[in-house]
Amino acid sequence: MRIAMIGTGYVGLVSGVCFSDFGHDVICVDKDPAKIDLLEQGQLPIYEPGLENLMAKNIAAERLAFTGDLAAAVAGADAVFIAVGTPARRGDGHADLSYVLAAAEEIAAALTGYAVVVTKSTVPVGTNRQIKQVIRKANPQADFDVASNPEFLREGAAIDDFMRPDRVVVGVQNDRAAEVMANVYRPLFLRDFPIITTDLESAEMIKYAANAFLATKITFINEIAALCEKVGADVKQVSKGMGLDGRIGNKFLHAGPGYGGSCFPKDTNALARIGQDHSMPMQITETVIQVNEEIKRRMVDKVVDLCGGSVNGLTIAVLGVTFKPNTDDMREALALTIVPALVGGGARVRVVDPQGKREGEDLLPGVHWIEDAYKAARNADALVLLTEWNEFRALDLKRLVRKMAHPRMADLRNIYSPKEAKRAGFEGYTSIGR
Numbered sequence: 223m224r225i226a227m228i229g230t231g232y233v234g235l236v237s238g239v240c241f242s243d244f245g246h247d248v249i250c251v252d253k254d255p256a257k258i259d260l261l262e263q264g265q266l267p268i269y270e271p272g273l274e275n276l277m278a279k280n281i282a283a284e285r286l287a288f289t290g291d292l293a294a295a296v297a298g299a300d301a302v303f304i305a306v307g308t309p310a311r312r313g314d315g316h317a318d319l320s321y322v323l324a325a326a327e328e329i330a331a332a333l334t335g336y337a338v339v340v341t342k343s344t345v346p347v348g349t350n351r352q353i354k355q356v357i358r359k360a361n362p363q364a365d366f367d368v369a370s371n372p373e374f375l376r377e378g379a380a381i382d383d384f385m386r387p388d389r390v391v392v393g394v395q396n397d398r399a400a401e402v403m404a405n406v407y408r409p410l411f412l413r414d415f416p417i418i419t420t421d422l423e424s425a426e427m428i429k430y431a432a433n434a435f436l437a438t439k440i441t442f443i444n445e446i447a448a449l450c451e452k453v454g455a456d457v458k459q460v461s462k463g464m465g466l467d468g469r470i471g472n473k474f475l476h477a478g479p480g481y482g483g484s485c486f487p488k489d490t491n492a493l494a495r496i497g498q499d500h501s502m503p504m505q506i507t508e509t510v511i512q513v514n515e516e517i518k519r520r521m522v523d524k525v526v527d528l529c530g531g532s533v534n535g536l537t538i539a540v541l542g543v544t545f546k547p548n549t550d551d552m553r554e555a556l557a558l559t560i561v562p563a564l565v566g567g568g569a570r571v572r573v574v575d576p577q578g579k580r581e582g583e584d585l586l587p588g589v590h591w592i593e594d595a596y597k598a599a600r601n602a603d604a605l606v607l608l609t610e611w612n613e614f615r616a617l618d619l620k621r622l623v624r625k626m627a628h629p630r631m632a633d634l635r636n637i638y639s640p641k642e643a644k645r646a647g648f649e650g651y652t653s654i655g656r
């Protein structure tokens with residue numbers, strides 16, 4: 223198969239590299255020339271474990287190339303994937319489809335023979351039909367079908383998720399498009415990974431429903447955690463006791479400081495807007511969005527309370543600022559709420575993150591970037607564990623205590639226990655739901 227991947231961000235790049243590893247000929251396109259320059263030199267514009275090696279292997283095998291020339295990539299492709307961003311539209315929370323529709327127009331002009339135009343971006347129900355109209359209008363002669371193929375990979379584990387998916391969802395309108403999609407995913411099909419073929423609308427809806435459900439599960443346990451704090455229960459024990467019930471499951475049941483990231487916030491908002499547009503309010507999702515905002519605000523209070531009611535003039539070390547470990551992605555990261563609140567409250571904030579600096583430097587003005595947790599702890603008045611990178615999972619607590627002016631820790635990922643913290647000599651320790 224010849225595949226053109228339009229948009230070479232977290233999803234487009236991982237998908238393009240993995241498709242080339244399946245044996246397809248893949249050309250990845252991006253309109254950002256700096257990104258293409260880097261990729262052509264074999265360098266990654268993002269951090270994703272394992273991606274660099276897999277990319278190098280497939281470039282060497284001449285199955286993978288990068289270009290800024292969309293028309294050249296699309297000409298002769300069997301499948302053209304749209305993997306551009308669909309951020310929340312300013313003001314109303316709708317998914318901003320301007321990049322997707324602009325890409326569709328460009329693709330229309332470049333189509334040569336029969337091709338399936340596949341949307342991998344997360345798009346509201348009805349968008350694939352809209353894409354079809356856009357292409358038809360721009361190029362009435364074009365021989366094409368559209369397909370919806372939402373992506374479920376998680377940043378930080380993206381390659382494994384792509385190569386060993388729980389399922390692949392493909393929405394199509396006819397057998398011809400279904401056959402092309404079956405060929406694209408044949409290596410997974412042969413290894414018995416479930417491939418679900420649906421209509422366009424159901425495929426589009428599966429993605430939003432799945433993300434809203436996961437956001438709900440996280441928010442549910444976060445709210446239970448807040449109640450645990452009031453009644454003297456331990457949310458870690460509660461989630462273990464709940465998660466062993468097969469109907470509930472233990473994944474996404476770890477209490478934390480609220481969800482963030484490149485998908486859940488914008489996708490829950492977009493689903494809420496889709497519901498409103500169809501006079502079918504998504505009440506659960508709307509509540510989840512609101513509760514998550516409250517949880518994030520409560521995290522700031524937690525740190526301030528730990529510091530005795532004010533952070534003014536204090537030195538605070540924040541460990542981890544990316545929205546989760548193993549990515550450099552800062553989109554909607556909790557740090558973007560907590561760190562400015564601390565800086566605004568008069569604290570001197572030090573930040574440690576293995577990959578966050580490149581993006582985080584502009585987003586978190588007024589902080590000092592430090593290379594490791596022990597250096598950041600020197601003479602600090604409090605430590606906030608915000609993103610659970612592996613290197614923060616086994617810290618020498620006694621060593622931290624020795625370095626700090628006031629050994630206090632807000633462990634917002636429940637990595638340590640109140641007992642351990644006390645034993646190490648922390649004079650203050652707060653975590654989530656216990």
Ligand SMILES: NC(=O)c1ccc[n+]([C@@H]2O[C@H](COP(=O)([O-])OP(=O)(O)OC[C@H]3O[C@@H](n4cnc5c(N)ncnc54)[C@H](O)[C@@H]3O)[C@@H](O)[C@H]2O)c1
Nearest residue numbers: 229230231232233252253254305306307308325343344373
């Ligand atoms: N990031 C994730 O973990 C994830 C997971 C599943 C689904 N998704 C969805 O996938 C889509 C892409 O997300 P992302 O995180 O990869 O976005 P991203 O912002 O990292 O990448 C998008 C890329 O598209 C490029 N682009 C935009 N318009 C273009 C055009 N006309 N031609 C060529 N390139 C163009 C941009 O320059 C950018 O490099 C979104 O809809 C998102 O919701 C993301």
